[in-house]
Amino acid sequence: MVQAICVHETGDADVLNWEHVDVGEPGPGEARIRHTAIGLNFIDTYFRSGLYPAPNGLPFIPGNEGAGVVQVVGEGVTHIKPGDRVAYVGPLGAYAQERVIPADRLVVIPEGIADKVAAGMMLKGMTAQYLLRQTFVVGPETTLLFHAAAGGVGLIAGQWAAHLGATVIGTAGSQEKMDLAKANGFQHVINYRTENFAEHVAEITGGKGCDVVYDSVGKDTFPGSLECLKPRGLWVSFGQSSGPLPDFNLGLLAQKGSLFATRPTLFNYIASRDDLEMTAGDLFDVVSRGIVKISVNQEYRLADAVQAHQDLEGRKTTGTTVLIP
Structure with missing residues (x-):
């Protein structure tokens, strides 16, 4: 058993509950990861409030973005292995100490990029990428x-x-x-x-x-x-x-x-593995070269997700915020 934030009914930040959950083992094409950092994003509040319905209904674990270390991989997974540092934007479920996730959503974090930075930049950074480089080609x-x-x-x-x-x-x-x-x-x-x-x-x-x-x-x-x-x-x-x-x-x-x-939404732009690798690769490149600097301006314990959501919705945060399990 690990701990996670669970939502049993939609509403304000107080519906975020810190609970024990059973993660289970990865099946074919999946991986189990131990989170080292989790990204906080405004879209998390949309799912929590019910503005966006959770794809699999209630209850659910919020969060689309995180970074961590691969623990176990399921059958057929060859592009990552236990011990790899990985990051992702994927299906809901990031607000947890550990999770099982489709392995094709995971990308290996390059050397020189910290887990906190990776966790906080995947959704926002790949959103910036598709907006500037694909939706409209900025020059x-x-x-x-x-x-x-x-x-x-x-x-x-x-x-x-x-x-x-x-x-x-x-x-x-x-x-x-x-x-x-x-x-x-x-x-x-x-x-x-x-x-x-x-x-x-x-x-x-x-x-x-x-x-x-x-x-x-x-x-x-x-x-x-x-x-x-x-x-x-x-x-x-x-x-x-x-x-x-x-x-x-x-x-x-x-x-x-x-x-x-x-x-547009990011998820349509990274639906295929090739599109995900291209978009993430472009982001990793500009961050690695110092063209884009990612400042993690706020950190909260994952257990304090209620306060994190209240601060985000109260416009008290700037830049990137991460939750630490």
């Missing part, structure tokens, strides 16, 4: 707006986009977070609490607007995000930390300049 001619610039994905994306030569504009909700974003690649940062970000973007771009807007905030930034785009620009809605978007008429995209819109 020197790109002007982009990234909401929640001081969040975990934002700090990675700011560094990466600056390295790619883009003009990088961000929004944040305090001077502290604005300063943090500017230290991580953002040339322009707008305080969305005190300024009209759409008007400020127009000033920065000389009225031309952005090629792409990356929006993980949702309700509070709509329809302002559309106002920031140049004709035929792309609105990438990849989260909803402030609440779900309202229903809207697609004709609005025509009115705003024949805009494109997409609602």
Whole structure:
């Protein structure tokens, strides 16, 4: 038996329970790992609250991201072995001291990258990768707006986009977070609490607007995000930390300049093993070369997941947060 955080009913952070669970042995194509660190992400709160239904219903163990050491592998697993340091973004179940997971979701952590860094960067870092390198291919001619610039994905994306030569504009909700974003690649940062970000973007771009807007905030930034785009620009809605978007008429995209819109998720971009290895490899490369620096700004004991969720939802965290079993 090991200990894990279990959710028996959806709701606020208090529904996270610290319990004993039976992990079991890996079957064919699976591996059992001992976690050394677990990533905390906003999507964890969506499953906990019931905004996103858990795929296998209740009860469930939250968490999609972690790092650890392989203990045992099941039949047919050849790309990893016991003792390997591995990291993953995978099915729910990360908030546990140990777990069994499909082995094809595991990637070996390169030397020089610590477990805490790997655990906290897989979901956010691979999200930044697909946003900047696949959903819209960012380059020197790109002007982009990234909401929640001081969040975990934002700090990675700011560094990466600056390295790619883009003009990088961000929004944040305090001077502290604005300063943090500017230290991580953002040339322009707008305080969305005190300024009209759409008007400020127009000033920065000389009225031309952005090629792409990356929006993980949702309700509070709509329809302002559309106002920031140049004709035929792309609105990438990849989260909803402030609440779900309202229903809207697609004709609005025509009115705003024949805009494109997409609602991508990381899991579609890493569904195949080849796509996972490519996306993770690109992330490992920029981190290993120091192009992107991952700062683990908060650590909590896994047993204190309630407090971690409360702080995350209260916007008290910045950058990367990990849970330690």
